Amino acid sequence: MDVELRGITKRFGPVVANAGVNLEIKGGEVLGLLGENGAGKSTLMNVLCGLYHQDEGEILIDGKPVKFDGPGASIAAGIGMVHQHFMLVPVFTVAENVVLGVEPTGRFDRLDLETARAQVREINDKYGLEVNPDALIEDLPVGIQQRVEILKVLFRSADVLILDEPTAVLTPQEVDDFFEIVKSLRDAGKAIVFITHKLHEILEISDRISVLRAGRITGEGDPRQLTEEQLAEMMVGRPVSFTVDKTPATPGQPMLDIKDLVVMRDNDEIAVNHLSLTVNSGEVVGIAGVQGNGQTALVEAITGLTHTSSGAIVFDGDDITRMSVRERHRRGMAHIPEDRHKSGMIANFTIAENMVLNSYYDDEYARGAAIDWPHVSETAAAFCVDFDIRTPSVFLQAGNLSGGNQQKMVVARELERETKLVIAAQPTRGLDVGSIEYIHKRLIGSRDEGDGVLIVSSELDEIMALSDRIVVMYKGRIVAQFDNTGGKADRNAIGLAMAGATEGAAA
């Protein structure tokens, strides 16, 4: 099945998210769709899947114009989308989620879950998805939840699959497996639109590339003839540096001192296992490790989002193990959370409100018992300029920002104040190459002002580029440590430690 978008324009008030976009999507092909944060990628795909209606232009399927009055019509026409932010019901099983809205019914109109399960298994086998239909969504790792989203779309017999930043939340191993699935879908004749900010991925998986900038297609190309540097420049309109400029660290006194820390998971498994770690002022320590080895629990313990079982956390000389989140924040701890929606922002608050979410009670924003809103909005507007957050106003609901601009909002709030310690988990998730360059600069800037900086990232490249010292976390413990002055840490050795090769050896 082939789809053609002709002259698609979509406006939100004064914002022109798509301006006369032409795009061809062909069966048996992966179209890579690139563009900076806020370029209009998600909006364009939401028009194609019937969630938004275009103001101008038309959609043709196999040469015939079609009109979608909602997602139902688009699904019926064979178009399915896996959204940037998942839309699964956590307490339902895989099969229940997959059939939601199109439940096969048996006698007396009762939900026929047996048929659903069988159909799920069939699709599973056909494309190598390997998902257990009876598993509860909340028990599944993100990589598998993603496959459930794909199952959902395939269950509705989609011939066109739109994948909006599917790899943003996947580990490198999960990406490899995911690409195998994408290839088998393509080889079965499906048309695939693949959105990502990771340039090496788009070069690896796409058959054709289109670039959006400020709502317009600004470039098209053949992945076999393009380099990452060229793609980056096509996206942001200037050359982008992929390396981080920094001088060697000059570490001072301990800013964060974790002593023999134990954190348990809800299911009574040990998440952080007698871990000790020091982050000094003026240095960046990177935690490398495959997701699921306790990094999330460690960050939650440091920032006060979870309880610790034993051990101590000392921040700038004071024991904060039992202190509230607010108190830690007040003392100068910044936290960029790995999941911005869960613990970083409130989608139906304005951008201005989000910018002071954890500081509105500070002297700076207080006017008697009330909040000095003019000052808040002025400050928020200045943050937006610094971090290049693309929005017509700070009074817009934060949830209406593009995904990457939401992330920039959270990072701006955390870094644009006096801090002593920055805890950054997946700080550049969903950001375009230009924004990554800026956020990296800011993190190094925090270090150079004397902050201790702790980075957790599933991107080894990011850890290598930013860190002065790298520790590897495996099964809740630190199993290896590397000096990375001048970027000289041994990547191979880090990889081995991440896979558990040094387990048992002294670290």
Ligand SMILES: Nc1ncnc2c1ncn2[C@@H]1O[C@H](COP(=O)(O)OP(=O)(O)OP(=O)(O)O)[C@@H](O)[C@H]1O
């Ligand atoms: N529901 C909405 N209401 C108002 N403005 C919106 C809405 N949805 C998107 N926009 C605006 O449209 C523009 C394009 O956003 P879109 O989400 O399509 O970008 P994107 O290319 O997907 O970016 P990202 O890479 O950050 O996900 C942005 O300026 C965004 O703020």
Ligand SMILES: [Mg+2]
């Ligand atoms: Mg998007």
